[in-house]
Amino acid sequence: MPTTDTTGAPAAAPPAGNGPAGGPPRRNRPNRHPDNAWAALLLAVPFGGLVIFYLWPLLRTVLLSFSEGTAFTGYTISGFQNWQRLFENGDDVWRALVNTLVYAAIVLLGVPIAMVIAALLHQRGLRGRSFYRTLYFVPVVTMPVAVAMVWRYIYNGDFGLLNEVLDAVGGPTRAWVADPDTALYAVAVVGIWMALGTNLIILAAGLEAVPQTLEEAAMLDGAGPVRRFFSVTVPLLTPSIFLVSVLSVIGSLQMFDLLFIMLGRTNPALADSKTIVYLFYEEAFVRNDRPLGAVIALVTLVVTLAVTAVQFRLQRRWVTYA
């Protein structure tokens, strides 16, 4: 830690180096860094932890992706083979990538749902607002592992609640999470359900900032509720919608818990439904292929950055900042 100011007792140092207010400056030139010693002292533990648990791991993961070996033999830098494996027979990785992006796209459909509910909740004079908000928010605070178990039971092909309900109304029934054609979508529905509360809170905060007068002016002009929603509320809400979309996608790219529980290891649909984080866990910690795990982790980084960059690009087309 660099410390140019070694006087050690900054307590008496003037608050702002270029003002005479705090007493005589110690040097002729105003001291631009009066707090070096204190910063070093107070930052030692936080920064040490950051290096040990985050910055070094980042570097180590990059190195591992170019290494070969096992946990017992240790790892040695060996070149690009792990990356070559990715390109030569990386079917699993590509499928997991596509699955993850499909999942993220479906969960994104929860944003318009959250918008409608946020707009309904925002109406003036509506009673029971906080009651509704509580109910919609509960899935956000419940443990994903626990709710995934409930949903797996609901989705069960033989005695699940969903099939029972669908059967009663003449809909299609199937083993939703054991069927490769539907498993990922079934999990994504739960993803929408879990994220709705968070989206709602952020959109509600955005709505608070929309001036009520605009709504009222539109109402006086004879615009109905639907027209007002699309012509007044949505355009003014685009910054919040953008934020919610970005967060939703970043969160979806991390999906692990739901899949891990809802599709058990023996599930016939698992092979076709893995997400990228699931694959990472499997390669790095079940098959103990750490170098390949490192490659997959780096792929996630690239994909996350790329998708987020695209979203920021597209932002110019539809987000209006008042």
Added chain:
Amino acid sequence: MRDRLRSRHLVTHVVLMAGALLMVSPFLWQFLTSLKTLGESTRIPLTVLPEAPRWENYSAFFDVVPVGSMAVNSVLALALRVAGQLLVASLAAYVFARLRFRFRGPLLAGFLVVLMVPPQLFVIPQYEVIRTMGWLNSVQALALPGMFSAFGVFVLYQFMRTLPPELDEAARMDGANPWQIYLRIILPLCRPALAALTILTSLFSWNDLLWPLIVNTVPDRMTLPVGLATLQGAQGTDYPVLMAGSLLTILPMVLVFVLLQKQFIRGIAMSGLKA
């Protein structure tokens, strides 16, 4: 006009109620199932209500996995992670928001970079660090990486930046040093942000699966989510017991949420909660 308003709200209530029912129906089903016999839970056609509520299912959950020690592990990991995170994050945030020192920019960037990187990039080496220390299957293994999360630094840094600089200046003129200013002036003013961070960190810690699954693999060192996960797919799944157990594990956070709703919502609005 007033009648029209009221009837419009009627439609609103119907829609919102239907939505709310969809949101909570999985929990209702979980509760009803938790009181059934295994036979009832897998019978076709399904029965909605249990014939005679079997509260024994809740105690049965304690017999299938070491729930007691798992709950203790979850609570200890949460306490350690929250306490550590509050201390570490508030110190770092204070230094970056209120002190002037060399290399402030690059050091802050070190924290912010971590914020933008998906967690998997840290997991393998974090595991190696914990193993090297001989801390696999321990409480500190569960809590340590999370204590130093840049997320907390960022939330508190944003908050501390909004406090007027005159606070520090006045205190310094009175002869206070930065540590005293941090402890006596800045921290007390950060109470709302600290509360929000406490709640969010507790939520992450209590519900987390991937990291505890990797580092603590001995049953009586597992956390509740990992313990629950081991039950899934075990031979002859006993749905009522599983539903009872999963209901018990989500209950603490739901209670905290109902009691501290305002702080929860502020925390999310403040940080945008990662999924």
